[in-house]
Amino acid sequence: MQTKVLILAAALTAVFTGCMDNGEPYVPENLNRLTVKAVYPDGVATKGGATVSIVEVSSATSYSIKTKENGTAVTDIPNGIYRINVRDRNDDYVFNSTRDKVLISDEDVSLDMEMMPSKAGAIVIKEIYCGGCSKAPKEGTYQSDKYVILHNNSLDTEYLDGLCMGTLSPYNSTGANPWLQDGKLPDFLPVIQAVLAIPGSGTDFPVKPGEDAIVALCGAIDHTAEYPLSVNLNLPEVFALYDPVLFPNTTYHPAPGSNVLPQRYVEVVIKTGQANAYTLSVNSPTFILFRAPKTVDIKDYVQQSANQPQVPGGSEKVVAIPPDWVVDGVEVFYGGSTGNIKRLPETVDAGAVTLSETFKGRTLMRKADETLSAEQGYEVLQDTNNSTEDFYERETQSLHQ
Amino acid sequence: MNARHNHFTSRTLLVASLSVVLCAQAAYAQNLWEEGRNIAGTAQGAETGQEADAFIGGKFTSGEFRSPSMGKTVWNAVAQAQAVSAYDDLYLTGNFGFDLAYGTQMMGSMFSDPGFYPVDMLEFTPGNKVKQTYSIGGGLAWKNSSAWTPGITVAFQGINYAKRKDLRHTTYRQDFEITPSVHYKADSFEAGLSAVFGKNSEFITAEQVGQAKAESYMAFLDKGMRYGTMQVWDGSGTHLNEPGVNRFPVKQYTYGAALQASFGGFLYADAEYLRTSGEVGEKGYTWFSFPGQSVSAKLIAAIHGDDMAHLIKAEYQWNAMENHETVTEKVTEGGVTTPRVYGSNLVYRHKDMSAGLSYEGAHENGWNVTGGASLEHARDLGTLMYPFFDDDRSLHLILNAGGGAVLGRFLIRANLTFIQKLGEHSHVVDFADDNLGLTSTPFRLQDWWDREQEAQDATRFVLNAAVRYTFNSGIYIEAACNWIHAFKVVLISGNDRQTTGLKLGYNF
Numbered sequence: 006m007q008t009k010v011l012i013l014a015a016a017l018t019a020v021f022t023g024c025m026d027n028g029e030p031y032v033p034e035n036l037n038r039l040t041v042k043a044v045y046p047d048g049v050a051t052k053g054g055a056t057v058s059i060v061e062v063s064s065a066t067s068y069s070i071k072t073k074e075n076g077t078a079v080t081d082i083p084n085g086i087y088r089i090n091v092r093d094r095n096d097d098y099v100f101n102s103t104r105d106k107v108l109i110s111d112e113d114v115s116l117d118m119e120m121m122p123s124k125a126g127a128i129v130i131k132e133i134y135c136g137g138c139s140k141a142p143k144e145g146t147y148q149s150d151k152y153v154i155l156h157n158n159s160l161d162t163e164y165l166d167g168l169c170m171g172t173l174s175p176y177n178s179t180g181a182n183p184w185l186q187d188g189k190l191p192d193f194l195p196v197i198q199a200v201l202a203i204p205g206s207g208t209d210f211p212v213k214p215g216e217d218a219i220v221a222l223c224g225a226i227d228h229t230a231e232y233p234l235s236v237n238l239n240l241p242e243v244f245a246l247y248d249p250v251l252f253p254n255t256t257y258h259p260a261p262g263s264n265v266l267p268q269r270y271v272e273v274v275i276k277t278g279q280a281n282a283y284t285l286s287v288n289s290p291t292f293i294l295f296r297a298p299k300t301v302d303i304k305d306y307v308q309q310s311a312n313q314p315q316v317p318g319g320s321e322k323v324v325a326i327p328p329d330w331v332v333d334g335v336e337v338f339y340g341g342s343t344g345n346i347k348r349l350p351e352t353v354d355a356g357a358v359t360l361s362e363t364f365k366g367r368t369l370m371r372k373a374d375e376t377l378s379a380e381q382g383y384e385v386l387q388d389t390n391n392s393t394e395d396f397y398e399r400e401t402q403s404l405h406q
Numbered sequence: 407m408n409a410r411h412n413h414f415t416s417r418t419l420l421v422a423s424l425s426v427v428l429c430a431q432a433a434y435a436q437n438l439w440e441e442g443r444n445i446a447g448t449a450q451g452a453e454t455g456q457e458a459d460a461f462i463g464g465k466f467t468s469g470e471f472r473s474p475s476m477g478k479t480v481w482n483a484v485a486q487a488q489a490v491s492a493y494d495d496l497y498l499t500g501n502f503g504f505d506l507a508y509g510t511q512m513m514g515s516m517f518s519d520p521g522f523y524p525v526d527m528l529e530f531t532p533g534n535k536v537k538q539t540y541s542i543g544g545g546l547a548w549k550n551s552s553a554w555t556p557g558i559t560v561a562f563q564g565i566n567y568a569k570r571k572d573l574r575h576t577t578y579r580q581d582f583e584i585t586p587s588v589h590y591k592a593d594s595f596e597a598g599l600s601a602v603f604g605k606n607s608e609f610i611t612a613e614q615v616g617q618a619k620a621e622s623y624m625a626f627l628d629k630g631m632r633y634g635t636m637q638v639w640d641g642s643g644t645h646l647n648e649p650g651v652n653r654f655p656v657k658q659y660t661y662g663a664a665l666q667a668s669f670g671g672f673l674y675a676d677a678e679y680l681r682t683s684g685e686v687g688e689k690g691y692t693w694f695s696f697p698g699q700s701v702s703a704k705l706i707a708a709i710h711g712d713d714m715a716h717l718i719k720a721e722y723q724w725n726a727m728e729n730h731e732t733v734t735e736k737v738t739e740g741g742v743t744t745p746r747v748y749g750s751n752l753v754y755r756h757k758d759m760s761a762g763l764s765y766e767g768a769h770e771n772g773w774n775v776t777g778g779a780s781l782e783h784a785r786d787l788g789t790l791m792y793p794f795f796d797d798d799r800s801l802h803l804i805l806n807a808g809g810g811a812v813l814g815r816f817l818i819r820a821n822l823t824f825i826q827k828l829g830e831h832s833h834v835v836d837f838a839d840d841n842l843g844l845t846s847t848p849f850r851l852q853d854w855w856d857r858e859q860e861a862q863d864a865t866r867f868v869l870n871a872a873v874r875y876t877f878n879s880g881i882y883i884e885a886a887c888n889w890i891h892a893f894k895v896v897l898i899s900g901n902d903r904q905t906t907g908l909k910l911g912y913n914f
Contacts, residue, residue, distance in 0.1 A: 027786075
């Protein structure tokens with residue numbers, strides 16, 4: 006009798022325990038095998054050690070694995086829509102390959118990622134400050150203090166004369182990208198609103214190795230006089246975007262401060278937009294630096310109608326810039342959205358840096374390469390043509406005192 | 407079916423609520439079929455006659471042993487009426503209720519019953535909230551000369567729940583259930599079968615009217631175990647302001663069956679199985695789907711002596727629910743954006759089980775005693791971000807004792823419940839795969855989770871007491887109180903929560 010009671014108790018315990026078992030957290034049936042193969046260009050040997058970055062688009066969950074000697078990386082991941090990037094480098098080139106919106110849903114996926122070579126640029130974007138700050142101690146927010154800092158990352162003195170820059174369409178990374186056709190970006194970069202250029206005759210604005218140049222995209226004034234959490238752009242070394250004819254909005258483009266030299270006013274090569282102030286997204290811009298080849302006159306180029314396509318579904322025109330003119334570019338995603346979409350191709354920027362919050366004085370900075378900086382005796386910044394790796398979000402603007 | 411308990415109240419409290427004071431005389435002559443869903447079975451055991459009860463009342467709740475989703479103070483005004491008419495050939499029931507609740511310093515869940523669904527939506531600006539609950543129901547059974555008796559019950563509840571301070575929200579809930587039943591009687595053996603069909607739905611609309619930036623107001627979409635998305639309230643991650651949907655809709659279908667049997671009128675057994683199927687979203691958007699199931703069983707023995715009735719009840723309940731988050735992409739073609747759903751991931755699992763024994767002894771003079779003990783075992787598994795997981799297990803003992811007495815025109819009832827955690831509350835947080843280079847964990851509303859864990863595990867007792875005086879005319883006045891006292895709480899602001907109420911009713 007006692008045995009029967011014990012057996013019954015054990016059976017009931019087993020039943021009750023089984024009823025409460027939630028199972029293993031993850032089982033193979035709920036995961037999908039992802040195989041990523043890095044395909045290098047002809048003449049470049051396949052090797053292991055390339056970093057495969059797998060980012061789930063809606064949650065921004067990020068995984069990182071390495072390729073094996075055969076150039077292949079294998080892992081199991083759950084259902085999702087992913088952005089997959091493979092990056093590697095050798096002595097001469099940086100290799101990147103990115104696939105956006107890779108759907109993995111209840112089936113295994115294999116990808117061959119063509120590794121695109123690019124060279125690290127001489128002039129790179131060191132900082133892009135677009136997110137604005139608080140007007141504290143006053144009420145409200147402030148975004149008329151946007152700037153970009155350029156940096157000479159090479160061993161030689163570089164000249165900024167004629168260096169062009171611009172932001173791409175669409176302005177923001179959230180929402181639809183009208184340029185995507187069958188999930189593919191166009192073979193040009195659609196620079197919207199205006200093409201800007203550093204003035205000069207060719208040797209007027211040198212930048213030595215490790216030195217910086219500040220470009221004020223809004224007012225080149227001391228913003229801290231009224232808003233202490235902002236920055237002072239009334240500096241003699243600042244390049245100021247000031248064109249009261251094309252951009253007459255004095256809230257965003259007041260007359261530059263007394264320290265800013267008129268010969269450092271940024272030129273507007275062409276304005277294709279209608280805004281009365283230069284438009285740079287506050288939460289998710291793209292920004293590129295580019296130079297036309299010596300055989301091309303940029304002013305002629307931008308005037309040709311063939312180089313001014315219209316935004317699909319809209320009326321505004323852009324300037325189509327070939328990707329191989331790009332010196333450097335950075336893509337910014339907005340942390341407040343789960344639907345960010347790439348606008349730059351992987352040859353320009355294979356990733357994206359995230360601005361988590363706007364109007365907090367946060368800025369996006371390129372990381373320093375400590376090893377190279379120590380070797381070469383001047384600040385060398387990290388440049389893998391992948392802003393996910395190369396940039397970080399800084400709490401305050403570097404120019405904030 | 408609740409995905410998780412509200413640990414600031416107790417199931418015993420809900421059963422022995424202020425609005426119910428069982429007449430001990432009714433307990434003495436209890437029809438065991440009233441324990442189940444089968445109105446046809448209840449009809450067979452009912453004596454002919456009519457009884458109705460209507461009351462209006464109010465109650466006031468205060469005390470700091472609460473979650474922020476509960477008000478610092480809550481005023482309720484209640485009106486309720488119910489009637490039973492048992493004829494030779496028909497058995498009819500009907501009920502109507504209205505409850506107006508006004509709570510102060512409330513924030514947190516925008517749902518009318520936090521924890522009912524496996525997702526939750528929280529806001530963080532304390533303010534006053536108003537909840538109106540309407541309920542109506544009825545049933546009928548046709549007693550005929552055959553051995554088969556059919557019956558049906560219908561119940562509907564509607565809730566409007568609103569907050570008028572940014573971040574303001576308006577929540578509408580509707581709950582409908584229909585239970586057709588059949589009863590078979592052969593000599594001393596009776597059997598019954600009930601089918602259960604139900605649908606409940608709840609829609610949350612959030613709105614900001616004031617001039618502050620949208621970034622001033624955050625919202626948290628809880629996907630299970632307080633893991634989820636914390637964002638500006640109109641961000642795309644909370645789904646509160648999805649273009650084309652503009653609200654957070656949840657719906658759930660319930661279907662199942664229950665079997666009943668009784669032997670000689672002294673033994674009653676009941677077993678029920680329900681399945682639920684729920685989803686969050688509409689108009690092509692499905693953000694979550696949550697299937698569930700539950701099993702419950704009862705075995706009751708009633709022993710009648712000369713002047714005492716003894717009821718011994720064994721009960722078992724098991725619930726399981728999963729939450730699956732879908733993989734959705736918005737595709738724009740020809741200027742039209744439509745959502746496409748590609749599969750889903752299991753992000754949360756919940757199981758709970760309770761088993762208990764209780765006793766009630768009722769004297770024909772009207773006094774009764776009750777006592778019982780039950781064990782509750784709960785297990786949650788969060789898998790929001792592969793390969794991270796969080797496995798949570800707990801076991802609690804619940805003891806209760808009470809009694810009632812009739813002293814002239816006074817009816818007095820009191821009940822004491824004691825809740826104690828057994829063993830350690832187990833948390834296992836780990837990564838199923840260390841080779842993926844995952845350096846982050848999913849966002850958790852940690853301070854809320856910690857407070858809720860403390861409430862769940864706090865040793866506490868719940869005291870209910872009520873006194874009713876009945877006048878000659880049948881009008882009665884009843885005063886009741888409820889007191890929860892928790893021991894050794896640190897994170898929660900207070901140890902106590904109390905409710906006092908008064909109602910005026912008429913029994914006819």
